[in-house]
Amino acid sequence: MTDVALRSENLRKVYPVKGAPPIEALAGVSLEVRRGERVALLGRNGAGKTTFLKIASTLLRPTSGRIQVFGYDVDQTPEKARPYIAVVPQEGKPFFHLTPREQVYTYLRARGIGRETAKARTEEALEKMGLIECANRLSITLSGGQRQRAMVATVIATEAPLLFLDEPTIGMDPFARRSVWESMRTLTRQGSTILLTTHYLDEAEALSHRLYIIERGRVLVAGTAEDLKRSVGGTVKVLLPGGAALVESFRTFGSCVTEGDALTIIVTPERLGELMELAVRSKLMATVGPVTLEEAFLRVVGRSIDEN
Amino acid sequence: MATSMLVQGVLLIFVWILAPSLLGVAFVGAIIFSTFTMGQRVLNEAAYIRIDHKANDLYLAGPMSPEAYFLGMSAGILVVYLAPVVALGALAAAVVHFTLAQGLLLIALASIVWVFSASVGYVFSTFFRDNRAIWAYSSLFFNVFGVLPPVFYPFGLFPTPLHPVALLMPPSGAAAIAQMSLGITHLTSGELALAVGGLVVETVIVFLFAIYWARRTVRAD
Numbered sequence: 001m002t003d004v005a006l007r008s009e010n011l012r013k014v015y016p017v018k019g020a021p022p023i024e025a026l027a028g029v030s031l032e033v034r035r036g037e038r039v040a041l042l043g044r045n046g047a048g049k050t051t052f053l054k055i056a057s058t059l060l061r062p063t064s065g066r067i068q069v070f071g072y073d074v075d076q077t078p079e080k081a082r083p084y085i086a087v088v089p090q091e092g093k094p095f096f097h098l099t100p101r102e103q104v105y106t107y108l109r110a111r112g113i114g115r116e117t118a119k120a121r122t123e124e125a126l127e128k129m130g131l132i133e134c135a136n137r138l139s140i141t142l143s144g145g146q147r148q149r150a151m152v153a154t155v156i157a158t159e160a161p162l163l164f165l166d167e168p169t170i171g172m173d174p175f176a177r178r179s180v181w182e183s184m185r186t187l188t189r190q191g192s193t194i195l196l197t198t199h200y201l202d203e204a205e206a207l208s209h210r211l212y213i214i215e216r217g218r219v220l221v222a223g224t225a226e227d228l229k230r231s232v233g234g235t236v237k238v239l240l241p242g243g244a245a246l247v248e249s250f251r252t253f254g255s256c257v258t259e260g261d262a263l264t265i266i267v268t269p270e271r272l273g274e275l276m277e278l279a280v281r282s283k284l285m286a287t288v289g290p291v292t293l294e295e296a297f298l299r300v301v302g303r304s305i306d307e308n
Numbered sequence: 309m310a311t312s313m314l315v316q317g318v319l320l321i322f323v324w325i326l327a328p329s330l331l332g333v334a335f336v337g338a339i340i341f342s343t344f345t346m347g348q349r350v351l352n353e354a355a356y357i358r359i360d361h362k363a364n365d366l367y368l369a370g371p372m373s374p375e376a377y378f379l380g381m382s383a384g385i386l387v388v389y390l391a392p393v394v395a396l397g398a399l400a401a402a403v404v405h406f407t408l409a410q411g412l413l414l415i416a417l418a419s420i421v422w423v424f425s426a427s428v429g430y431v432f433s434t435f436f437r438d439n440r441a442i443w444a445y446s447s448l449f450f451n452v453f454g455v456l457p458p459v460f461y462p463f464g465l466f467p468t469p470l471h472p473v474a475l476l477m478p479p480s481g482a483a484a485i486a487q488m489s490l491g492i493t494h495l496t497s498g499e500l501a502l503a504v505g506g507l508v509v510e511t512v513i514v515f516l517f518a519i520y521w522a523r524r525t526v527r528a529d
Contacts, residue, residue: 057369089365
């Protein structure tokens with residue numbers, strides 16, 4: 001098996017729209033995911049993340065470009081790629097008339113996994129996702145977060161070599177999200193590869209070895225979360241409420257972003273003292289903290305991840 | 309399951325009260341109608357789990373083939389809804405006193421109608437983007453094609469110029485063959501050939517098309 005789990009080259013997807021210009025959902029996406037990696041596609045709603053995942057998981061045909069899963073062309077020979085993949089679809093739900101235990105077991109059996117192995121993996125996945133206590137309750141009686149955990153359990157139980165997870169932790173409480181993250185780490189340690197989409201910056205940072213920021217169907221930047229944060233131009237973030245009016249005075253210290261009347265400046269530790277002196281002279285309050293992925297995203301995309 | 313027997317149950321009661329001599333015809337029709345409306349269940353279920361649960365994404369982005377998905381779902385629905393049909397069959401056997409050959413023929417006809425309707429149901433399920441539209445149209449479609457033609461009543465009561473149409477429609481064609489085997493209806497050899505040929509050929513064509521369509525629609529364009 002090749003060491004590259006997924007490779008796309010100049011992948012495009014254009015949706016024709018009746019009586020309107022076509023929508024270009026993907027505008028030439030090239031990326032690579034190596035075996036054993038956890039890679040996040042990070043982007044705002046409508047950036048093209050789900051379209052990419054649908055093409056990669058053989059459910060949508062690309063307009064042009066190439067995409068391969070473990071060396072198999074997803075567009076030309078999808079039937080060869082499919083045994084290697086499993087997908088947590090966005091907004092997917094377990095069958096309401098099945099319990100989480102039945103849901104996971106049935107899915108594994110449908111994938112051709114033997115009874116005993118399916119049973120063992122079902123129990124393991126339910127345990128990992130903290131679903132043992134509600135494993136025998138009908139899914140219709142579960143909370144939204146529990147249902148989502150049942151979906152993730154269904155897919156991680158497959159132990160497929162390449163897992164696609166489209167917004168896997170949406171609707172989960174912080175504790176459950178961390179359980180999912182831990183399971184993903186375990187899976188990649190065991191040799192699986194994970195490509196997930198998310199618009200949770202903390203999730204992308206905590207979970208991914210590398211991430212791709214996508215905006216308007218294009219990869220804007222790729223690298224580790226640390227690479228991205230370094231690219232912002234400093235490691236310290238200073239927030240000055242009411243400082244937006246004085247943006248020109250602060251621009252020499254580093255990159256400035258205004259949001260309402262607040263001013264955020266990214267600065268190197270060496271120039272922090274000088275900046276604070278100016279803030280005090282300008283009678284501004286200041287909050288100082290480390291640069292996060294949010295600033296990196298804002299600088300790269302020009303908009304906040306939650307902004308539509 | 310209870311609702312799946314509603315139309316048949318009501319019609320059987322009407323026949324029992326208004327024309328008890330036609331109870332045999334009505335039982336045969338009810339059995340064929342029951343397997344025909346399983347296509348409606350396939351349509352509803354396939355569309356619902358695709359739209360609401362994203363089950364297609366979960367199952368088809370994996371080693372399961374699209375035709376296995378279609379056949380597995382149809383068979384699953386058959387299993388769920390089979391119990392009331394078997395109960396209906398037992399009741400029919402008690403009332404009509406089938407011979408073994410007549411009983412086996414009825415099972416074969418009902419099975420062919422099931423293959424036809426499940427195939428139609430699956431294909432139609434792929435056209436819908438909204439569950440609310442499905443429930444309205446699917447009930448109308450299956451009830452009209454299962455109730456208006458001579459499924460519950462003797463084939464001879466249907467207007468003569470429309471006989472070929474009724475014979476070419478799988479539920480009424482199958483019902484006409486079953487009625488003939490019970491001696492309730494007389495079909496000429498031409499009419500019998502039309503009914504049998506129509507039923508088999510249409511079912512094979514629709515089934516093969518459903519297989520092709522399942523493969524074709526596994527990926528969106």
